[in-house]
Amino acid sequence: MFVFKAAVVGAGTMGGEIAQTIANADIPVVLKDVDQQFVDQGLEKARSLWQNRVDQGKMEPAELERKHGLITGTTGYGDFGDVDFVIEAVPERMEIKQAVFSELDEVTAGHAVLSSNTSSLSITEMGEATSRPDKVVGFHFFFPASVMRLIEVIEGDDTSPETVRAAMSFAQSVRKVPIRCVEAPGFVVNRILNSSVSELWRFQEETGADVKEVDRIVSDSKAAPMGPFFLTDLLGLDVTVHVAEYLAEAYGDRFYVHKRMRELVAEGNLGAKTGRGFYEHGN
Ligand SMILES: NC(=O)c1ccc[n+]([C@@H]2O[C@H](COP(=O)([O-])OP(=O)(O)OC[C@H]3O[C@@H](n4cnc5c(N)ncnc54)[C@H](O)[C@@H]3O)[C@@H](O)[C@H]2O)c1
Numbered sequence: 001m002f003v004f005k006a007a008v009v010g011a012g013t014m015g016g017e018i019a020q021t022i023a024n025a026d027i028p029v030v031l032k033d034v035d036q037q038f039v040d041q042g043l044e045k046a047r048s049l050w051q052n053r054v055d056q057g058k059m060e061p062a063e064l065e066r067k068h069g070l071i072t073g074t075t076g077y078g079d080f081g082d083v084d085f086v087i088e089a090v091p092e093r094m095e096i097k098q099a100v101f102s103e104l105d106e107v108t109a110g111h112a113v114l115s116s117n118t119s120s121l122s123i124t125e126m127g128e129a130t131s132r133p134d135k136v137v138g139f140h141f142f143f144p145a146s147v148m149r150l151i152e153v154i155e156g157d158d159t160s161p162e163t164v165r166a167a168m169s170f171a172q173s174v175r176k177v178p179i180r181c182v183e184a185p186g187f188v189v190n191r192i193l194n195s196s197v198s199e200l201w202r203f204q205e206e207t208g209a210d211v212k213e214v215d216r217i218v219s220d221s222k223a224a225p226m227g228p229f230f231l232t233d234l235l236g237l238d239v240t241v242h243v244a245e246y247l248a249e250a251y252g253d254r255f256y257v258h259k260r261m262r263e264l265v266a267e268g269n270l271g272a273k274t275g276r277g278f279y280e281h282g283n
Contacts, residue, residue: 011042
């Protein structure tokens, strides 16, 4: 299946960059959120990524405008009728995902593939909210979506082989490297990532080590590009806690849920997107 036009639902931490990645491959894309303020933030995020290239002399300003013009920001479903491939990137809660999938089923043409950027939830259950579970698939980008090359293509129980092929091929069209996986908790990458980061989180809470010091040592040692606490601030503490809880539930206490992270979420401090997490972030 050729994707002439795509759509992204949810213009948050992931959605804006996913739309930018698609438009950067010269594919028109609709970017929808519930509020114009979030749509504008997503469009601004996309612009800033291209602006960096302009500032480095790697892109002409006119090319920035042309690519940015391929993204249509909206709060409604009016532009979804001729979309071939949708990526849902709304908060990691099944009831929100199912409501969005049910709406997408109504507003898109029957051939359209409906995919989810979920980090952990069941693709099969999202498919159940539609009349086309065979066309529902996981399409999991990694943060930051404009940079990270991998996409996990996740098969639900009802996902058809054609849909998996369409997702693999669309991932390559947007210059990513797809891997196929089944619907196991954490899929592939989060299972690996969380098992190593769990040990750091556990160590920090058991010893009371300063989180900034832990981050400094990890990044100074070049074990990772940035420390685990700064990274989770950027990813969103709510998303991180959700994945950690899900993995601990699925695999037991070899996966750790950081208690202070949970408290920060309960306080509404979700990291960079709310301005405060383990660190203060200027917005
Ligand atoms: N943050 C990450 O690092 C990361 C990485 C990979 C995958 N994911 C997954 O991507 C999804 C989105 O995560 P995020 O971090 O971008 O979340 P986020 O909270 O930053 O953004 C979610 C956006 O969805 C919007 N939204 C809520 N309900 C909506 C609706 N009904 N219709 C349209 N928009 C709606 C919100 O207004 C918000 O702008 C989650 O499933 C998450 O697990 C996140």
